[in-house]
Amino acid sequence: MILSTKGRYGLKAAFELALNYGGGPVSLKTISSKYNISENYLEQLLAKLRKQGYIETVRGVNGGYMLARKPEEITVGMILRALEGEMTPSDCLSGEVCTRESICATRVIFEKIEMGINNVIDNTYLGDMVKQNSKVMQEAAK
Amino acid sequence: MILSTKGRYGLKAAFELALNYGGGPVSLKTISSKYNISENYLEQLLAKLRKQGYIETVRGVNGGYMLARKPEEITVGMILRALEGEMTPSDCLSGEVCTRESICATRVIFEKIEMGINNVIDNTYLGDMVKQNSKVMQEAAK
DNA sequence: TAATAGTTGACAATTTTACTAGGGTATACT
DNA sequence: AGTATACCCTAGTAAAATTGTCAACTATTA
Numbered sequence: 001m002i003l004s005t006k007g008r009y010g011l012k013a014a015f016e017l018a019l020n021y022g023g024g025p026v027s028l029k030t031i032s033s034k035y036n037i038s039e040n041y042l043e044q045l046l047a048k049l050r051k052q053g054y055i056e057t058v059r060g061v062n063g064g065y066m067l068a069r070k071p072e073e074i075t076v077g078m079i080l081r082a083l084e085g086e087m088t089p090s091d092c093l094s095g096e097v098c099t100r101e102s103i104c105a106t107r108v109i110f111e112k113i114e115m116g117i118n119n120v121i122d123n124t125y126l127g128d129m130v131k132q133n134s135k136v137m138q139e140a141a142k
Numbered sequence: 143m144i145l146s147t148k149g150r151y152g153l154k155a156a157f158e159l160a161l162n163y164g165g166g167p168v169s170l171k172t173i174s175s176k177y178n179i180s181e182n183y184l185e186q187l188l189a190k191l192r193k194q195g196y197i198e199t200v201r202g203v204n205g206g207y208m209l210a211r212k213p214e215e216i217t218v219g220m221i222l223r224a225l226e227g228e229m230t231p232s233d234c235l236s237g238e239v240c241t242r243e244s245i246c247a248t249r250v251i252f253e254k255i256e257m258g259i260n261n262v263i264d265n266t267y268l269g270d271m272v273k274q275n276s277k278v279m280q281e282a283a284k
Numbered sequence: 285t286a287a288t289a290g291t292t293g294a295c296a297a298t299t300t301t302a303c304t305a306g307g308g309t310a311t312a313c314t
Numbered sequence: 315a316g317t318a319t320a321c322c323c324t325a326g327t328a329a330a331a332t333t334g335t336c337a338a339c340t341a342t343t344a
Contacts, residue, residue, distance in 0.1 A: 002231040003231045005303095006301080011248050012248050015247055028321075040305080044302095046321095047321095047322075058310095059310045059319095059320060060321080061320070062311085063312090064320075076251050105271045106153050106271070108271070108274055109218050109262070109266060110145070110150075116261060129247045133247040146332065147332075167289095169289070180335080182334075185291085188290095189290090200342085201289060201340080201342055202288065202289060202341055203344070204288080204289085
């Protein structure tokens with residue numbers, strides 16, 4: 001399993017905010033009960049997203065969370081990295097120096113895997129997910 | 143970090159065996175000292191690969207480990223899955239049922255990520271790594 | 285039969301994960 | 315003003331995963 005609940009829960013929450021974009025703040029309680037995620041835990045995940053500038057909050061009665069930018073401007077990669085850290089398959093790619101030549105053969109593989117992942121998460125926007133979802137919903141309604 | 147040391151160390155060891163394919167068994171000590179991996183820990187990883195039929199062992203003096211098949215017949219994916227389990231980004235793809243419709247929007251992302259990873263690891267063979275490596279070595283020698 | 289080398293199972297330190305608990309602060313509504 | 319609502323923040327914590335270590339055992343060969 002590549003993604004922990006941090007990334008999975010966080011992406012679900014971000015998607016929910018994207019669905020409600022432009023419709024005022026969505027409360028923590030609403031999200032956590034809809035997706036069956038612990039309220040306090042989700043709060044911590046959303047705090048990370050807020051600190052990195054992806055979401056904004058409104059305090060007080062009728063407050064809640066909302067995307068700080070358009071869903072078309074936030075990629076899945078931004079959300080996942082904010083929550084999980086850099087998505088590298090190996091230390092080798094994020095600092096560790098390869099002294100032994102032969103190790104580099106495995107490094108090539110890790111680089112390819114990383115490219116494969118980044119290719120997906122950096123080219124998919126929350127807006128795409130919303131579109132995709134409404135398509136699926138229309139199909140289901142038929 | 144997507145891969146734990148299991149996958150990283152194990153792939154390095156498998157690559158080493160591929161380098162020495164056809165040249166008799168390679169001892170645990172040789173591999174662990176070359177890659178600076180704990181002998182006993184690496185032993186556990188190699189045991190997994192043996193149980194899944196990717197490597198064979200010879201006990202006693204001059205014994206060691208060797209690939210059970212040609213490097214051209216073993217993919218990186220086989221090695222990584224044997225060590226890390228299925229490479230899914232989310233439970234959602236490996237059993238967990240999606241009851242709430244909206245969750246499926248995130249599921250689509252996870253599927254794409256999984257495809258991206260599988261595309262790399264299932265299409266790269268240990269033999270490819272050996273070839274790649276000898277190319278790099280030749281370049282370095284110039 | 286001694287030395288080498290893999291086999292097995294128990295166990296242990298450390299880190300990460302996935303929470304829980306609870307007090308603090310801002311806002312809106314009455 | 316008071317109160318309920320809802321985010322804010324820090325600390326703690328149990329369980330799991332990670333990353334090993336140790337020791338006794340078995341097989342092989344020189």
